[in-house]
Amino acid sequence: xxxxxxxxxxxxxxxxxxxxxxxxxxxxxxxxxxxxxxxxxxxxxxxxxxxxxxxxxxxxxxxxxxxxxxxxxxxxxxxxxxxxxxxxxxxxxxxxxxxxxxxxxxxxxxxxxxxxxxxxxxxxxxxxxxxxxxxxxxxxxxxxxxxxxx
Amino acid sequence: xxxxxxxxxxxxxxxxxxxxxxxxxxxxxxxxxxxxxxxxxxxxxxxxxxxxxxxxxxxxxxxxxxxxxxxxxxxxxxxxxxxxxxxxxxxxxxxxxxxxxxxxxxxxxxxxxxxxxxxxxxxxxxxxxxxxxxxxxxxxxxxxxxxxxxxxxxxxxxxxxxxxxxxxxxxxxxxxxxxxxxxxxxxxxxxxxxxxxxxxxxxxxxxxxxxxxxxxxxxxxxxxxxxxxxxxxxxxxxxxxxxxxxxxxxxxxxxxxxxxxxxxxxxxxxxxxxxxxxxxxxxxxxxxxxxxxxxxxxxxxxxxxxxxxxxxxxxxxxxxxxxxxxxxxxxxxxxxxxxxxxxxx
Numbered sequence: 001x002x003x004x005x006x007x008x009x010x011x012x013x014x015x016x017x018x019x020x021x022x023x024x025x026x027x028x029x030x031x032x033x034x035x036x037x038x039x040x041x042x043x044x045x046x047x048x049x050x051x052x053x054x055x056x057x058x059x060x061x062x063x064x065x066x067x068x069x070x071x072x073x074x075x076x077x078x079x080x081x082x083x084x085x086x087x088x089x090x091x092x093x094x095x096x097x098x099x100x101x102x103x104x105x106x107x108x109x110x111x112x113x114x115x116x117x118x119x120x121x122x123x124x125x126x127x128x129x130x131x132x133x134x135x136x137x138x139x140x141x142x143x144x145x146x147x148x149x150x
Numbered sequence: 151x152x153x154x155x156x157x158x159x160x161x162x163x164x165x166x167x168x169x170x171x172x173x174x175x176x177x178x179x180x181x182x183x184x185x186x187x188x189x190x191x192x193x194x195x196x197x198x199x200x201x202x203x204x205x206x207x208x209x210x211x212x213x214x215x216x217x218x219x220x221x222x223x224x225x226x227x228x229x230x231x232x233x234x235x236x237x238x239x240x241x242x243x244x245x246x247x248x249x250x251x252x253x254x255x256x257x258x259x260x261x262x263x264x265x266x267x268x269x270x271x272x273x274x275x276x277x278x279x280x281x282x283x284x285x286x287x288x289x290x291x292x293x294x295x296x297x298x299x300x301x302x303x304x305x306x307x308x309x310x311x312x313x314x315x316x317x318x319x320x321x322x323x324x325x326x327x328x329x330x331x332x333x334x335x336x337x338x339x340x341x342x343x344x345x346x347x348x349x350x351x352x353x354x355x356x357x358x359x360x361x362x363x364x365x366x367x368x369x370x371x372x373x374x375x376x377x378x379x380x381x382x383x384x385x386x387x388x389x390x391x392x393x394x395x396x397x398x399x400x401x402x403x404x405x406x407x408x409x410x411x412x413x414x415x416x417x418x419x420x421x422x423x424x425x426x427x428x429x430x431x432x433x434x435x436x437x438x439x440x441x442x443x444x445x446x447x448x449x450x451x452x453x454x455x456x457x458x459x460x461x462x463x464x465x466x467x468x469x470x471x472x473x474x475x476x477x478x479x480x481x482x483x484x485x486x487x488x489x490x491x492x493x494x495x
Contacts, residue, residue: 040493064244072415073404074462078270082248107494109270109458116402116417117463126242144491146455 025053027125027137028098037142040107046123046139049098050090053129058094060128061085065103067143071117080106110144174239181231188224195221272457272466272488274372282367284382289366289469289485299358302351306344313337313344357478362387362436364471364483366396368448372490373398373467376452381424383471385442391434393474396424396446398487400455403464420455424448424469456491 032045044065050058062084068077081103092099112119121143127135195217198208208214237246251269282288316337323330367382383396400420406413425447436442448469458465468484475481 040491062242062244064248066244066247069460069463071404071463073406076460076462077243077247078460079244079247079251082244084245108456108491110456110491112455112458112465114402114419114455114465116404116415116419117465119458124244126244146453 025057025127025129025135026051027127027135029123029125029137029139031123031139031141032100037111037145038105040105040110040144042105044103044105044123044141045100046103047098047100048125048137050094050127053094053127055087055091055094057129057131058087058090058127059130061090062124062126062128063101064124064126065105065121066124067109067111067119067121069117069119071114073117078109105143110146111142112146174235178232178235178239181228181235183228184224185228185232188221188226188228191217192221192225270458270460271490271494272459274488277371277486277488282382285367285369285380287368287371289368289487291364291366292468292484292486296358299351299354302347302354306347306351309340309347310344313340316340357481360387361389361473361475361478361481362441366469366471366485368469368487372457372488372495373448373450374490374492374495375450375454375456376492377450379448379450381446381448381469383442383444383446385436385471385473386438387441388437389435389475389478391436391442391473391475393472394426394434394442394444395472396426397470397472398422398424398448398450399468399470399484401466401468403466405462419465422448422450422454450489454489456494457488 028049028051030047032047038044048063050061062082064079064083065081066077066079069075083101109119111121120140122138122140124139125137129135195208195214198205199210199214208217241249254269277289278287280288280290316333320330320333320337323333363386365382365384365386367384369380370377373379381396383394385391385394398421399418401416402419403414403416406415427444427446434442455465457467467487467489469487470482470484472482473480
């Protein structure tokens with residue numbers, strides 16, 4: 001068994017840098033189901049929240065349920081569900097209450113682990129701030145019950 | 151907000167450091183300036199001719215049309231790239247994809263009525279448009295077998311035409327009493343190559359005609375995991391086969407860019423043997439009066455991946471007929487099918 005200790009920076013951060021770190025926005029995203037895999041046409045339930053940012057600083061928040069390919073070929077992706085939250089809707093997300101969402105999953109494409117290509121599903125959050133910064137978070141999940149390694 | 155706006159960014163894994171908006175705005179400004187340059191140039195060149203027809207500067211001719219062409223290309227390139235850049239800056243890739251797929255779904259709904267979303271699954275229309283004689287559908291053979299024959303025909307024709315010209319020249323020299331020995335030796339070498347290419351062409355032609363076409367019919371489409379299907383194979387021609395085998399094969403196909411080339415790689419990932427009937431006592435013989443007919447059974451496992459197609463990647467399923475006949479090289483013919491997930495039907 002290996003004991004892994006956290007690595008701390010040798011030098012202390014400057015006060016300004018510490019302030020920047022503290023105010024970096026954070027996205028919380030979790031799936032409600034305890035299972036790693038979801039059947040096609042099931043309902044995917046998830047919740048998300050935004051921390052450490054004032055509503056006035058946020059421009060837009062996008063939620064998407066999507067698939068993308070990985071592997072030797074060019075990357076393809078398809079968006080199954082997409083929502084862009086307006087400023088009023090954003091206020092409730094930025095408050096402490098997490099926002100819940102239910103999405104009915106499609107019949108295809110199923111998650112796939114091949115030799116030249118892989119098909120992955122994920123929920124992706126993108127937060128756009130008014131100062132031009134972008135923060136994103138991703139939660140992968142498995143659609144279907146194919147064998148992991150073909 | 152950052153104190154200093156970083157003009158340059160670094161790629162750190164899947165994200166870029168720096169202010170992403172600066173690059174996009176800079177690129178949009180460049181193409182916007184190119185568009186304006188094109189407009190101004192075209193306006194000056196055309197208005198000069200309209201308002202000062204007596205001027206000798208930029209008279210209609212090569213220089214005038216060159217300026218007009220360059221200005222038009224600046225306008226087209228600048229405007230297209232400017233609009234693309236603005237749309238990419240204002241909308242994330244997910245938003246653009248969602249808008250595009252919504253528009254596509256709406257178009258399909260209007261054209262075909264409400265249907266379950268079957269995006270990224272191959273269409274059945276091209277597979278089911280040909281009814282079979284014995285079973286429901288007759289599968290279309292994938293083209294590609296006739297390519298070597300076509301290439302050999304082209305090469306043989308071109309080579310023999312070259313040999314004919316050289317032979318005519320050599321004959322002319324010979325008749326005039328001044329034979330060109332270098333040309334004669336060259337002609338002998340060319341004749342040898344001509345003999346082999348002509349033989350290659352006729353061998354391919356004979357093989358094509360001798361083995362004859364292959365027809366495969368199936369009782370249902372699309373194929374579903376766990377399903378059992380009837381297949382009918384009919385082999386025409388005049389051949390006795392040592393072996394004839396049918397398989398359902400899955401291929402992964404990816405298209406990628408390597409330098410300036412676009413390459414496609416294909417790899418077989420799964421092979422399912424199709425159950426064949428017992429070989430008749432007289433053997434696997436096809437003749438023009440009685441083609442070789444076989445009824446086969448295809449049983450699909452539950453855990454197979456469905457067909458998939460996107461811009462750069464695909465998973466394709468094919469029924470492949472492989473045969474081995476004495477005196478002939480082995481042949482292989484493939485017929486595309488579609489496997490859908492159970493939940494999609």
